[in-house]
Amino acid sequence: MKKLKIAALLCLLCLLTAGCSKEEKVKNKPITVKYEGKNYKGRYTGLIKNGEPEGGTFSYKKGRNYLHYKGGFSDREMSGRGTLKTNFMKTKFSDTDCTGVYDGKVLDGEAWSHGTFTFKSPDDLKDSVYKGDWSYNKMDGKGQLIFSKKGWGGFLGNFDDGYFAPTKSDTFESLGTLINTSYKVSANAKSFIKKHGNLFMAKDEDSLKEYTDTSAEYHDVLKTPAAFGNKLMKFSNFPVLNPTLNEKMFGRNISFILLGSPSDNIFIYVICLGPIKDVPINSYRTVYGLPLASSIYESNSGKRSKVLVLAGSYIKDES
Incomplete structure (x- = not known):
């Protein structure tokens, strides 16, 4: 009879614990995270659920390359809203492939809402800086792109899917930075x-x-x-x-x-x-x-x- 009771208790415990997840908080735990289709081995601090990162901070550094992310995770990929600092983000400006340093908000690992991007390539855009709105890793919304080359000025106003799409007001304002007769619109x-x-x-x-x-x-x-x-x-x-x-x-x-x-x-x-x-x-x-x-x-x-x-x-x- 005792054996039956113990067996029943064990069965009950199994039923009660079935489906329960194991959670723990870790600090500087070595893990691998995927970003833009590639795996990066770094250190994670935050919540672990069933052995997988749930939400916290991840840092990667190798040579001059770095990636620092704070936010949610799913299947070891950035998930939901977060913030990202990295010097090897990829984007497009007009029809040009660009890489550079991004510091700002992300959604599911892609630049989103607001952030700053400093161009590393191509060469004619190197050290130019965009500050403004983003959507799915592209400049989208209000922003300003200040060119690093002397005399190039900047684009001030509306961007659409990586293209500068100025209103008439934006056009007059941007021309004030581009032409020799420079001015600032009142x-x-x-x-x-x-x-x-x-x-x-x-x-x-x-x-x-x-x-x-x-x-x-x-x-x-x-x-x-x-x-x-x-x-x-x-x-x-x-x-x-x-x-x-x-x-x-x-x-x-x-x-x-x-x-x-x-x-x-x-x-x-x-x-x-x-x-x-x-x-x-x-x-x-x-x-x-x-x-x-x-x-x-x-x-x-x-x-x-x-x-x-x-x-x-x-x-x-x-x-």
Whole structure:
């Protein structure tokens, strides 16, 4: 009878413990973790369940390469949300394969939400830095990419699946870092462009009348362009000094037109987001545009002049 009772008790214990998992906390335990399809042997600190890492920190270092992860695991792969620091992450920028240093958030082991990426390759992007939003290991959302090469400037604004996909406001802002006539768009101008993007460029003058201040003087606007960033300006009958038309940038035809009166120390640098027909030097134009900033323009002879930078809305031939 005793033997039967003991046997029954053992059976009950087996039933009660069936399916129960064994959990333990470990520190610096050697384990192998998979990342981007490759195995890495490192040290793990955190929770172990049924012999497998459940959630904690994993560190790998070999030579100059390193990987530090904090978050969840499943089948020895990063699972769920976490943070990652590594210097051998792979991504794509446009159609280019890139590797570099990533420091930021991840989801299932892929860059996600927000992070910083410093390029190691290719060579022409080396040491360039992207800070911003990510989705599935690609730049996606709001961010800024600052190029390391002198004179290259940066991309500021919206990224989509690894491509720079700027809004009109982003385009004007990015151009301020890329072209020789550098500038920084005022807060007033950014707000106006976002609200009235259809005005850049407009098809005719009539559609601009309610947004245009015709009373402002050039030198007043040049002195404090940010104060005039909520209205379009109209500058009439100025000769064209230097046109650069229909440059392919950001998937647009972008034109840069310098006009003004050197004898009166008036220089207006107009940036047009859209195709522009022939604009000969010394022909006369009336321009509508939004003051973005003041800047310095350097001529081919090396002479430097202060200029007013406009986001072009309409160019009228007065010749």
